[in-house]
Amino acid sequence: RGKRAFIAGVADDNGYGWAIAKSLAAAGAEILLGTWVPALNIFETSLRRGKFDESRVLPDGSLMEIKKVYPLDAVYDTPEDVPEDVKANKRYAGSSNWTVKEVAESVKQDFGTIDILVHSLANGPEVTKPLLETSRYGYLAAVSASSYSFISLLKYFAPLMNPGGATISLTYIASESIIPGYGGGMSSAKAALESDTRVLAFEAGRKHRIRVNTISAGPLRSRAAKAIGFIDMMIDYSLENAPLQKELSAEEVGNAAAFLASPLASAITGAVVYVDNGLNAMGVGV
Ligand code: NAD
Numbered sequence: 561r562g563k564r565a566f567i568a569g570v571a572d573d574n575g576y577g578w579a580i581a582k583s584l585a586a587a588g589a590e591i592l593l594g595t596w597v598p599a600l601n602i603f604e605t606s607l608r609r610g611k612f613d614e615s616r617v618l619p620d621g622s623l624m625e626i627k628k629v630y631p632l633d634a635v636y637d638t639p640e641d642v643p644e645d646v647k648a649n650k651r652y653a654g655s656s657n658w659t660v661k662e663v664a665e666s667v668k669q670d671f672g673t674i675d676i677l678v679h680s681l682a683n684g685p686e687v688t689k690p691l692l693e694t695s696r697y698g699y700l701a702a703v704s705a706s707s708y709s710f711i712s713l714l715k716y717f718a719p720l721m722n723p724g725g726a727t728i729s730l731t732y733i734a735s736e737s738i739i740p741g742y743g744g745g746m747s748s749a750k751a752a753l754e755s756d757t758r759v760l761a762f763e764a765g766r767k768h769r770i771r772v773n774t775i776s777a778g779p780l781r782s783r784a785a786k787a788i789g790f791i792d793m794m795i796d797y798s799l800e801n802a803p804l805q806k807e808l809s810a811e812e813v814g815n816a817a818a819f820l821a822s823p824l825a826s827a828i829t830g831a832v833v834y835v836d837n838g839l840n841a842m843g844v845g846v
Pocket residue numbers: 568569570571572574575576577595596597599632633634635679680681682683705730731732733776777778779780781782783784785
């Protein structure tokens with residue numbers, strides 16, 4: 561049987577989540593997506609109208625099939641955690657069962673088990689503010705959406721995962737080196753995500769025999785990255801300074817994720833894997 565993957569954090573065809581879905585589909589995996597509730601309508605409409613058909617083309621010429629799209633808001637674990645104003649919000653009221661626990665239950669009902677869990681989501685409401693100007697609310701919101709969301713997904717999906725399964729998240733070098741402009745506590749959130757990758761690799765490895773890794777990806781002009789405001793500068797900086805002087809494609813990150821999710825990587829867990837044209841290895845710009 562082919563593998564089944566649940567990829568959280570796909571709402572268009574520009575980001576890393578979409579590219580990872582494609583690489584996994586090309587390797588024969590069945591694709592389930594978790595899409596942020598407020599973005600669900602436009603994503604499903606665009607899918608249905610064929611707006612993504614060009615980017616659904618796989619190397620063998622066939623189109624990536626998306627088996628099912630689940631609404632998801634990864635900052636809420638259970639229905640009891642959802643505040644009244646969010647429940648009443650028109651965009652949320654139109655969907656149901658989108659807390660992490662409920663999505664895991666729905667996937668279990670629909671498909672029984674999965675083999676691969678991908679976390680490709682982040683959100684920091686104050687990302688454009690320097691850390692020194694970040695509010696407590698903004699900081700905690702960044703960690704909730706970008707780091708705890710992975711713990712929550714793993715907690716509720718691990719019982720559905722077949723032994724030998726793999727999980728992957730996406731991180732950024734700002735966790736360990738100063739990247740001015742990556743603010744709002746997002747650097748802290750990525751540091752937490754990387755540390756959690758190690759601890760969860762131990763816990764989930766022992767308890768469920770699954771692997772936990774994170775990919776530290778170079779800059780990509782995704783929707784989320786454009787919202788930060790400095791992505792073009794980061795891409796230019798990488799082109800100028802990285803060992804490999806080429807633009808990083810989302811597909812290169814997708815392919816690394818497919819490797820990490822496969823039995824070829826069966827002894828790799830608790831790792832931060834750099835897919836960034838080698839930029840992380842530089843000490844100074846040249
Ligand atoms: P993206 O916009 O394609 O993906 C982010 C997704 O997160 C969006 O689909 C958004 O709808 C979703 N999301 C936000 N809050 C959510 C929530 N509460 N619940 C569920 N979904 C939610 O952008 P991307 O840049 O491909 O981001 C994917 C991952 O890659 C993120 O973790 C990001 O930090 C990481 N990353 C990106 C870059 C880059 O340069 N683009 C570099 C390194 C790491």
